[in-house]
Amino acid sequence: MHINDAEFFKKLRSTFTIEAYEHLRIISLSLIELEKMFVEENKKTIVETIHREFHSLKGASRAVSIKEIESICHTMENIFSKIKKETLELNEQMFDIFNESIDIIEDILSSHEGEIKDISVIMGNLKKIECGNLGKIDSIKTETVNLDTGINQDVNIKPKYSQEDNNIIKASKNIKNEEDVKMQNINTVKVTEGKTSEIVRVSKSKLDSLLLQGEEMAYAKLSSIKTAKEIKEIKELIDLWKKEKEYTFIEMLKNNVDALLKSAENEAKTIEMMTDTFIEDIKSIMLLPFYSIIEMFPKMVRDLSRHIGKEIEFISEGTEIEIDRRILEEMKDPLMHIIRNCIDHGIEKSSRGTINLNIVQVSSDTVKIEISDDGVGIDIEKLKEKAIINNILTQGQVNAIDDESAKMLIFKSGISTSDIITDISGRGLGLAIVYEKVQKLEGSITVRSEKAKGTTFTIILPITISTNRGIILKVEKQDFVIPTGKVEKVMRVKKDEVRIIENRATISLDGYIIPIVRLKDILEIQDKRIEESSGDIISILVVNDMENKIALSVDEIIIEQEVLVKRFNKQLKKVRNIAGATILGSGQVVPILAVQDLIKSSLKNSNKSLSIVGESEKDIIQNKRIIVVEDSITSRTLLKNILESHGYIVKTAVNGLKGWELIKSEKFDIVITDVEMPEMDGFELTSKIRNDSQTCEIPVILVTSLESREDKERGIDVGASAYIVKSDFRQNNLLETIKRLI
Template sequence: MEDSFLEELRRDFAVEATEYLSTIRDILQDPKSFEDPKMIEEACRIFHNLKGASQTVGYPRVSLLCQSMESLLSAARKGSRSITPSDLPVIASGLETLESLINGTDVPIEAVARGVEDLLSGKVPSPTNKTPQEASDAAGQAAAAAQEEHHASGAENSASAEVPEVEKASAEPEPQGVPPAAEEAPPIQPAERVDPQGHQDLQREHDDTVRVRFKDVEEFITLLEDLMSLRLYAAQKAEQLFSVASEDKSCAEARPVIRGLREDLSAMDRAIKTLMQKARDMGMIRGDWLLRFLKNSAVGLAIKLSKSVDVHVSGGDVRLDRRVMETLKDPLMHLIRNAMDHGIESPEEREKQGKPRSGTIWISISADGSDCMVTVRDDGRGMDPEAIKAKALKDGLISLEQSSSMGTEEALHLIFQSGFSTAQGVSDVSGRGIGMSIVREALDKIGGTIKIATSKGLGTEFSIRFPSTVRTYRGVMVRVGSQVFSIPSSQVSMVYAIKNKDHQAMGIAMGKERYLPAIDLKDLFGLKGNSSSPSKPQGVVILSSDGEEAGVIKVDQILGEHEGIVKGLGTFLGKVRFFVGGTILGSGIVLPVLDVKDLLDSIDRDSAPFVEEKTSGPKKVLVAEDSVTSRALLKNIIGSLGYQVVTASDGQDAWERLSKEDFDLVVTDVEMPRMDGIGLLKRIRSNPPTSRLPVIVVTSLDSQEQVKMGMEAGADVYISKKDFDQDKLKSLIWGFLG
């Protein structure tokens, strides 16, 4: 591993470790925290992550100490013992020792390790006689000492001399099959390739570059997000003023002023969004940083496990938001550890199976529109869904009934449950059933998804899709009783209204012999909603999981879509079930943002199973509409004819879907972000595979000039929303598709 890269990793580790230990200190301040399973789980995960990170940067004593602390907490997490007041001094001593090591002070770890062993074996702890209160005080003193002693150059300066030979080697060997030039390229090359236009020469680029701390960029983005919230609030007040002025004749003179205010706010909105994009661009870095980290870590891990593995990486020129990259770093390392420890066989075993003695792991990053893809693939033994179900059943993670009805994909995803592990024993690599659950939790934070493809004896591929940058949030507002919630629009397939009498025992009827499992927010949160009168409609939101309609939630009313900034719940609250954070409306009101994954997990699939009878090749219709309500209406109308309906949020989204899938008809709006309906029409007609595709335009733009423009662009039918008639639309679609 290059010295400069290792130093950069160690600096990052020092910052990361300080944040982690700060969280542990907060937990330790209140001894009762360890009575809460969630707090124990959080502390366990922190030590687990620190252990893996310290191994990567060559700090073996930090890793060993974290392993001891994790063993103690893991026993409590699994219920084999509990954390008692007598344990806290040992935990406090471990915390002090870790902080000293991370801050560069050479201190022994044996006393703490013995203390943990004594606790696990039931002996009286020996390292310290501190009371719980003294333990808390010690944690606070350690925090103060850390503030005074911390310096940016890294941590545990003396550790490199004590690294065993095998661990020294882990950072150095070049994996087989990878040209040395890939690692030894001059450091100036990545900077040169960042400029896609090639306009500037290298000297000009160097002269125009200023190093900015990423922390400053993050603070700048946070300030812009706060400014965006204030702008939304001001815009709403301006609209209220304009509404009053429009109705009150005495305010006629104020109307031009208010109109000017609205224009100024629109200009401010554009300026803030431009600044936000520039700031986010500043936080974008090349993917080769992440790939080099993963590659070097994988090589070192292979040596530790006595396995021969070639590691191939690609896609280093893809640019990612650093915040996203930092979030993904640990989860990807867990995937690689999983591949190394459980996937890649020993050289002898591979030879017996007719495979090359050296296994191979491929790690790649690619861009897909506004999203990114990371794949981790190995040519190992693959995964056995039946074995996974059997282990989950044995560990009490699923019931026998769930196991018998579980499909292959659902079985594979059991590996992401906390506590699941197929390791025969516990080591510093795996065995406690924590790592893979961290993968799912990290992806939930950034709106990512993961898919698994595996073949027994041939290997496994994990495909992760996530936004390349942190985006402004869009959500659907729903009301239950007097409480309003927000659901991420990206995870809403459609919304519509049904009557209580239409609810079926099998769930929500979505057509003939097709039902979706349902959950009522009123019942879930114990809220008072609408009466159960059959004549009173309820809103239904269809939740999407990995692009598939997976379930519904019933609410009293759907209020519409909104845009805003999502703020997390903070370190004090941490993770609260069913919620990911809060979003601020223009009025200044904070709405709770619902966690779709938690909602789907809470649905009782036994009482409301998903049943779908597929017909032989139904015709497919693509609906392009940026309004959630209009999109839902069109999908409902067209779906009632028995056609398969796919929705797109704008013209660009629709075109991307047309490029990947075959459709029999397109229904589109005109005014949409990114690409409007006219632009979509022109692309459809200029592309030979789609040039004869029927296109119906449904829009509020109904002047003769606009109709002419749409027809000239290639529309087969142009319908005004003002004169919209469901039966007419159905007849037209039936005429095209039969």
């Protein structure tokens, strides 16, 4: 195929861009290391590296006729030659100019074709360094000339923090055909570990295509397994038929089916092995080390900290751990947001500080990222104040929230503890973006903070997103899939284990009270032909989205298996409660449920929660009237709030006499009374209730601080139904006692 000169030069320029960013990466990291160096012997090695990289970049830029980069590199090469010979001594001001030079080269690389950068100011400053006459440094300013329009555009060059958002391997902005895209978006793949010479460059689009093919093979695997299963069922039917009728053609048919079954089973095993191996190999190719996205972070930290007048050291560990390239690309911006937050908020009260990034593989399929600073920690009270100002929480909610929950408010959009908005932070968006991105990647994020000691963000992520598993379930004779990673537990519970709390059906799991909602209500499935199940067992799946948990009640839980996920295109992305679809081995298309949407939708269906339990159990609570007799306003209010929040109708009395008057005039289903009260104590009140023919059947619960054996015996003697000591008071114990007595 003939390639003309213009096409050849375009491909050459694309290849150069990739090479140039690799040189700049090494130079940038070396400059950061050199600036911290104290040992002369080590300094010489790093200076030699920088000198060699500038020399190589100069030669490459000359080959593609980018004179601006060639000029900068030539002067930088001369400077580092003098530093090598010790005829030029490094100082802090030089490092600022060196880093500005890198930013300008990156700006040239990313500029539109047809633009020329005026580099006279940076070249003037570099010449001053080269001549040993640094003096006053000029303001860095370049003039962009568009060759197509002839219009000059002034561009002020500052440390370009947004430049870090570009990939180390960076595409030209003027790519015009698909082949250029393939050349630009590449992955570096290690063929043999430990041998850096054995490296191949693979087009990103080819890798994505290969992965897609591998995932499509999963359907063939599931289909072959399904076919083998169906043939086996046919064989079993023939065996049953044969027992009753001895016909020769049945024997022949059976032999043919036996052969077909054996062939299908072998085929299924072969396809399964090939598919699994293929996908695993592709997954390994898709893995890249963390350092491929964070190697430029030290420069970013340096530029940002100097920009705001701080000295912040960036330390990273575990960056050789590999993770799916797609997850890395998605996590680059979130990690930058957190680091910016550490710089601007965490270490805001000090001019010096340290940011640590630690990466640990915690299992075969998960990795933990910890980012910590040694700053002032999170101001919890200020965070609560901002939540009220921004209408995220009410004053009552803020009063009730504990500090651990309050810390998670930093992930809410619109919340920032900064009093002003700067170019680094203060808009209240960064950490909200982090939270959403981690959630999208099926991960989790938490924050720990201690006043005056610092803050640590912990992110748990899957190592790969190429394999998906789901639980197939049935609701109203329709099949759905829930991603396995979002399911905390699958359970079958008896209806009498369901508790009504705050007028909602709930279950208790690991110390948490979790609301139960019917999936059919959330999905708004209404099929009057289907009769409600009258069984005593409920099948539920406990699902979570990092922040909330609910238990979904379904008709049937079928199986957990590998599923091929087909995401919706842009037109269908806003379909509520549905994330995509999968194709089962039978060819059936089944919707995949979006757990985050389900949890949001469940709040709208809380009034239907009670439909899970039987009518008789709901009647236990609904419309039941309780009187609380207690002279302490605190205890009286507490008991009233607890009971009303669980659906009871409650009246109160301040002593036994007032209580007795109410009991005689109104109908109550139960009496809860203190013992030690003025005018008439609880023992006397209980005795009056028992001795009156109109009230003698009303259950009475004594809730008192008196805990001696004699007091309990006296309570029994006067006819109390239950005796609860305040020092052992448990809310659930009281509620269970009430339910049992009613």
